[in-house]
Amino acid sequence: MHTLTLTLSLLHGIIVCSGESPLSRLILVSFDGFRADYLLNHSFPNLEEFISDGVLVKDVENVFITKTFPNHYSIVTGLYAESHGIVANAMYDKDTNLTFRVTDISSKTNPVWWNEATPIWVTNQRAGQKSGSAMWPGSDVTIQNITNHNFLPYNSNVPFEERVNNITSWFTRTDDPINFATLYFEEPDKSGHIYGPENKNMTDTLNNVDKNIGYLVAKLKESKLWDTVNVIITSDHGMAQCSEDRVIVLDGCIGRGNYTLVDSTPVAAVLPLQDTKLVYNLLKNCSDHMTVYLKEDIPERYHYKHNKRIQPIIMVADEGWSIVQNASSNVSLGNHGYDNSLRSMHPFLAAHGPAFHKGIKISKINTVDIYPMMCHILGLKAEPNNGTLSSTKCLLADQWCIHVPEAIGIVLGGILVLATISCVIIMLLKQKMPIPRQFTRLQFQDDDDPLIG
Incomplete structure (x- = not known):
């Protein structure tokens, strides 16, 4: 159940x-x-x-x-990835000039990547x-x-x-x-x-x-x-x-001499080799099917900006889309890494x-x-x-x-909603009703009343 x-x-x-x-x-x-x-x-x-x-x-x-x-x-x-330091399957650390690749045993077993x-x-x-x-x-x-x-x-x-x-x-x-x-x-x-x-x-x-x-x-x-x-x-x-029909080709909008692709589809990490804003603008206009962020503008909900291994620019493809450098690149029919x-x-x-x-x-x-x-x-x-x-x-x-x-939960939820609505209606009615005059009980003399002497 x-x-x-x-x-x-x-x-x-x-x-x-x-x-x-x-x-x-x-x-x-x-x-x-x-x-x-x-x-x-x-x-x-x-x-x-x-x-x-x-x-x-x-x-x-x-x-x-x-x-x-x-x-x-x-x-x-x-x-979150920004806190533990393993921010991608492929990384570059500018301070140590080291590169991390999951296919490279010597790099992925280096403690420097994991010790954070x-x-x-x-x-x-x-x-x-x-x-x-x-x-x-x-x-x-x-x-x-x-x-x-x-x-x-x-x-x-x-x-x-x-x-x-x-x-x-x-x-x-x-x-x-x-x-x-x-x-x-x-x-x-x-x-x-x-x-x-x-x-x-x-x-x-x-x-x-x-x-x-x-x-x-x-x-x-x-x-x-x-x-x-x-x-x-x-x-x-x-x-x-994914599909071979849903592909964003970077070579069509930016020359390779402008950047290094640190990590690839569907979230691509870019290290600019030219002015960062120039590279950003070229990438931003590359496709309607991806969102390009400067590092400082990455949404807070991603928890993905406060680490030196996160590159100055990242590109996030729409669900089901792939980011490749050239049109002949292989495209997987299934992928992950998206939002x-x-x-x-x-x-x-x-x-x-x-x-x-x-x-x-x-x-x-x-x-x-x-x-x-x-x-x-x-x-x-x-x-x-x-x-x-x-x-x-x-x-x-x-x-x-x-x-x-679940059935009991639905009933309880319904009761709570009805109770809330009833309270609101009563409060509104009380605000609109005139204040009644104070009721004064009439006093009658009664010979049988022990208080009457």
Whole structure:
């Protein structure tokens, strides 16, 4: 049943959400590019069973830009990209003259890019626990002089099952078991780029994702972890359908000697080589299907201007459009990175375990809210972050909140609206009605009245 979560102070006395304290063990799983509405358009029997015995957040608003590395680091730090420093999948730092590329192992494992924030696995190990990771972005990097106790460097050739097997063995070993792990898988993102999210070929990919979830659950049960380990399944972003007919060609409006393209479609980062305003004006008039910003004019809602790695000019393509330098450039049929207010960019979150309720569904949280929730489950003191625990507390078994079935919520809402309207009408009538004369009771003498002597 769909649920409407109410946290009204006037109903503070009605508490239905208390539970036993969870064991402090957690697995965080990301299926890259798992768009939230895939849940509505495809069948996921294993995931649906997982959700029925746990909780679901139908829509997670992620951080700008909606790309893989920024959002995976936001999940584990609770910070916007401008605060944690991983502002894109491709970056340039003018102070160090260093370039970051996700395809370049030496650059993406350089701690200088990651040290501006503290991921949860570092906090966990500073607290005396052990962390592990199977291919989560940044998990193989020594951050603030601390490395995951166990980790698998990214290798797309390693099957999902092998990644899961490693993690469960780290939890169940008698010598130095871990209490926290992150697990990454590159699908359905990989196929989404090739086919686009609306293509029928995605059906097989999504079926395989569900099979992987089934394997994860089966392995946890086999390892006797299912009832004691908390599991969060989520993603970094969604996916938009693109087309070779919706392309913005930069060579048609600006010469390459004017700029360096630091990061590409659909949010392109530009380092001007000529006067910044000149380059900006040329780009601004390039297409009606993208918005060009000077760094200082980037909207506050993006939380994406206060970092030196954000370039002086960024271009944000409209949903489904691609930015390329020349007309012969390859165009993906699916892409992400667009405005994070777009529903197509949003993932979901599902969770199961002793820390969570059963059968609860809520509408929305932000990606940065996942971090404080995980710290709460693990009993860790959270680093300063942009999230809030209150957004997720109705998912947690040990937190106070009210879950009201949707039908009851609609009735209560209707009653509140009617009551408000009635009060307004009464107040208006009182203002218009004349003030009545004071009523004076007539006094009669009565021989039977004991007060009359």
